[in-house]
Amino acid sequence: MKNCAILLILVGMVLACGNADQDTAHSSQSLGITDDEILVGSSLALGGHAGYLGTQTLHGALAYIKHINEQGGIHGRRINVIAYDDGYDPPRCVANTQKLIIQDKVFSLFCYVGTPTTVKILPLVEEAKIPVVGMFTGANALREPLNRYLINVRASYYQETGAAVKHLVEELKINRIAVFYQYDAYGFDGLKGAEIALRAYGLVPVATGTYIRGTLDVADGLRRIMAEQAEAVVMIGTYEPCAEFITLSKAMGFSPVFYNVSFVGADELARLLGRIDAKIIVTQVVPPPEVSDSNQELWGARDYVALLKRYYPADQPNFVSLEGYINARVLVEGLQRAGRELTRETFIDAIESIRNLDLGIANLMSFSPKNHQGLERVYFTHLQDGKFIWLNH
Known part of the structure; x- marks a missing residue:
């Protein structure tokens, strides 16, 4: 009887540990999610010699996110973005990312800008198993070998x-x-x-x-x-x-x-x-943002221009913020497909289910478990009269 009692106690301890592990895993998957909010985080240059790139990427993304939030959010949840300035400096980007993951407990990382900064956070991403959506960089190191948690949107x-x-x-x-x-x-x-x-x-x-x-x-x-x-x-x-x-x-x-x-x-x-x-x-990696009304396949660019004007009227439409806008479209599409019972893993699965999605940029978007780059097309522009316009070549 004494041995049976000891055995029962040990079994109970193992089951308790197993349940604790499951609770911990579920908790880590649910970070950044409440009944009415999804929290995402970004580290990008908001000042300094690359400040234009980071600021415009963020504005383009937020223009769409603000629009979605005004429509009621995603399955009843608003998307809130925490953005920290890294000045295009890798050590600052790493420190910001650690803060976003550990202190802010964001659900996902989003709209990082630059190769030297983004490649430095990969160990943190692997350890936390946290998605990174829409990086403003075409670096091959973020594409090969395929990383489940890196969602590249643009061509390389x-x-x-x-x-x-x-x-x-x-x-x-x-x-x-x-x-x-x-x-x-x-x-x-x-x-x-x-x-x-x-x-x-x-x-x-x-x-x-x-x-x-x-x-x-x-x-x-x-x-x-x-x-x-x-x-x-x-x-x-x-x-x-x-x-x-x-x-x-x-x-x-x-x-x-x-x-x-x-x-x-x-x-x-x-x-x-x-x-x-x-x-x-x-x-x-995106079309010229200002297109004629007669070009029906570029309706997405026109939507971007309208939302940018609404939420950031001081900004002029540009290639960089259009890319940020498209990144936000991908984030939202994944969240919508993942449903109300959202975790980081179901979000990745949802992104991988996207096939031939038309975002109105004359470039259909597709992902799969073996392909985490959504867009492939390269557009040519050339400088004419002080502005870059589409080059017919």
């Missing part, structure tokens, strides 16, 4: 540079192509993408030049590229140093084709350059 930098190199080589008949890049994870990823694309044509960069993130020290990189008489420059940077590079190039009589990936922030680049006489191309 490899896709952007691949399309650009094809355009330069096949259509513009340019073979002498250089690469100018930010000396960090973002720049290295863009450089690799350009090298892969060039290799398909039996080419390599004729020269490379770099600058340090947060500076405008572009002169040495420019001299290296000029020395090799490049006909085109693939630029992997942000708006201020890239504008400095182009302006200095023109002043020195150097006029190649300047190509930039989408992260440059095309609208701010255009503002800095004004009506400069140069051939400048930017690939985009």
Whole structure:
């Protein structure tokens, strides 16, 4: 009898521990969710040399989220966003993310901006098993190997540079192509993408030049590229140093084709350059935000413009905030599909169920358990009369 009693006590302890583990798991899955709220968190540049990118990403996302909340939210819950400024600085981004996960206890992370910042939070994401939705970066490290908790929306930098190199080589008949890049994870990823694309044509960069993130020290990189008489420059940077590079190039009589990936922030680049006489191309992962009423397949861009005007009337429609808006559309779609009994895992499952979703941007969106990048299309724009417009090529 004594042995049976001990056995019963041990069984009870095991069952209690099992129930405690289940309660802990359920609790961790329910973080950031109440009867009337879903809490999501973001760390992005709201000031400093990349402040335009973070601010506009956030405004675009919030324009749609505010609209959804005014309609009653998702299954009776409003979406609330906590956003912290990281200044495009990786250590600050990590600290902000720790605060969002541990102190604020958000359900999901959302709208992170930049490669060097976002890649640094991956260990935290893995440990917390927390979704990250809609990163403003095309870095391959966030796509391969596939991570269940990373939901990429936009096309990758490899896709952007691949399309650009094809355009330069096949259509513009340019073979002498250089690469100018930010000396960090973002720049290295863009450089690799350009090298892969060039290799398909039996080419390599004729020269490379770099600058340090947060500076405008572009002169040495420019001299290296000029020395090799490049006909085109693939630029992997942000708006201020890239504008400095182009302006200095023109002043020195150097006029190649300047190509930039989408992260440059095309609208701010255009503002800095004004009506400069140069051939400048930017690939985009969203269409130009201002389209004619006759273009029926771009109804999503028109909806974005209307909501931005309503909630952020001081902002001009731009590529960056349109991307933020689309990220919010994906977040909301996943929450709606997951239903009222929401957990982080059911949310991921819901995202993976999206097939050929039309967001009105001439680019259907699909996810699956083996594919966590929703959009594939790359759009071409070029600078004309101080503004980037759709390039028919």
